[in-house]
Amino acid sequence: MADKFTGKAPIYYQIAQKICNQIVRGEIKPGDKLPSVRELAVQYGVNPNTVKRVYMELDQMDVSEVHRGQGTFVTENQQHLDELRERLKQDKIRSFVLDMKEMGFTPDEIAMGIQLYFNDGIEGGEKQDES
Amino acid sequence: MNHNLVQFDHVSKNYMKEIALDDVSFQLPPGKVIGVIGPNGSGKSTLLKLTAGLLRPTQGKVIVNGKPAKRRISSEVSYMPEQDGCYPFYTVTEAIKYYNSIYTDFDEGKAKEMLDFNELSRNQEVNNLSKGGKVRLKMVLAMSRRAPLILLDEPLAGLDPMIRDSIIKGLVAFVDPSEQTVVITTHEVSEIEPALDMVIALKNGKIVKLDDVENIRGMYGDSLIEWMKEVLGPNSSSLKTE
Known part of the structure; x- marks a missing residue:
């Protein structure tokens, strides 16, 4: 379907x-x-x-x-493909940040939250991400 | 030059005292796949039959490809009726041969290609085809003509979702918008929506909306059905009746 x-x-x-x-x-x-x-x-x-x-x-x-x-x-053309990759990354970040801001999180809280998420991930969730 | 393939000019159609279409005016450009949606009894089939020249308007004018839509417009218009379209005792091959003999614009090669795509076996009798098989054969016959306008009356009615899906795939695989315009009546909007360029929404014999699907999606977000319910209003109880 x-x-x-x-x-x-x-x-x-x-x-x-x-x-x-x-x-x-x-x-x-x-x-x-x-x-x-x-x-x-x-x-x-x-x-x-x-x-x-x-x-x-x-x-x-x-x-x-x-x-x-x-x-x-x-x-x-690798340059065009890199640009595409970068654009998709920026798009995802933009929509994520927009959602977070709507819920009232500050830029510091968002950055800190991501940092902590990755720190935790190194202990637990990293393997899933690598699959 | 004539930029509109279909033009309705203040068209009304009455059956005795029953008003089927009520002072309807619109134009359809060439090269599009157009859906005519609306509850049963809203005037969809009447609109299609007037375009095919099978009915004459009580008032107003119907112009197709620059000509008045009379019976002879059938050279410009390939019309697939909702009811049975070919002799039940024919085999699939005989039905194709029959169409090939009566329509000079019939493309036998395309018909055979479409038969294979639709997995219709050629020696099967029309009578023995499933309901979905009959519709697929009718679509093959209607779409194999090189007519500028193809009209499909309710190709999805009374079929289960899997069959509806396969019929839409058959449509999009073989429609050539650079050569042909297709107008489809349906009240099964959810599956057909992605296949449409434009929509005419009818209610009680009047046009509630005529627009590009893209614009409607842009305005109403998810899917045409939500929008349809909205334009048809809460009292569209006729939607449920078959």
Whole structure:
């Protein structure tokens, strides 16, 4: 079954984000061919207009390259991939900090909390993270 | 130039005293997958049949691809009826051959490709196909025509979620928005929502909303259903009735 889409972000954007996450996690490698329009349409149950916008979005983010007549490929440009990794990191931090601030935590409390979490993690939870 | 594929101009349709559509005006651009949603009796099928030229408006004008939608608009419009669409004693192959013989724009290659994708066996009699199988065959027949407009009347009605999902996959795999526009009526909005570009919401024969799905999602957040319930209001008890 296709993944469900949630929230207010357009569906093409949500799919582009999923693909970016897969690239950063290494599930899709630099230079890999991305699915065809039809494959992605079937996978997510979206129409080809949406898939084309996904690929336009990835192209604009310098994450993918179109090779004429062959399809769309993940970029092999390491600088662009590093930028993507950095951008995803910043996005996650931003949304985490926003949530924490809404609950009334100060920057010091947040930083301290993260520090302590990792200190604890070295004793207990580190192995899970490494898996 | 004609930028709208479908145009309704103050269209009303009455069946005797019953008002099915009430002074409806809208335009649909080409190259989109468009859902017509609304409770039963809201006028969805009437809207589709008027577009197909199978019904004539009581008042107003229906223009398809720049031409008035009369019976002969069938050369521009491929219409999949909700009720049975092909002879029950035909085999799947015979149904394809029959369509190929009556429609000059029929693409037999695409039809065969779609049959394989939908796992329809060619020697099966239409009569012996499951309910989902019949719908899939009807979709193959309707979508294999190179007509600029494809109308699918309730392709998801009365089917279980797995079959609905497979029908939507068949739709998105073979629709070519650069060549064709698809209009689908349904009241099963949850599965079809990601496959749609635009939505027309109908209630009591009037348009409550016509917008890009993206805009609706942007305004209402999660899924079309919540939004649908909202626009259709709390008194849409007709939603439950089959």
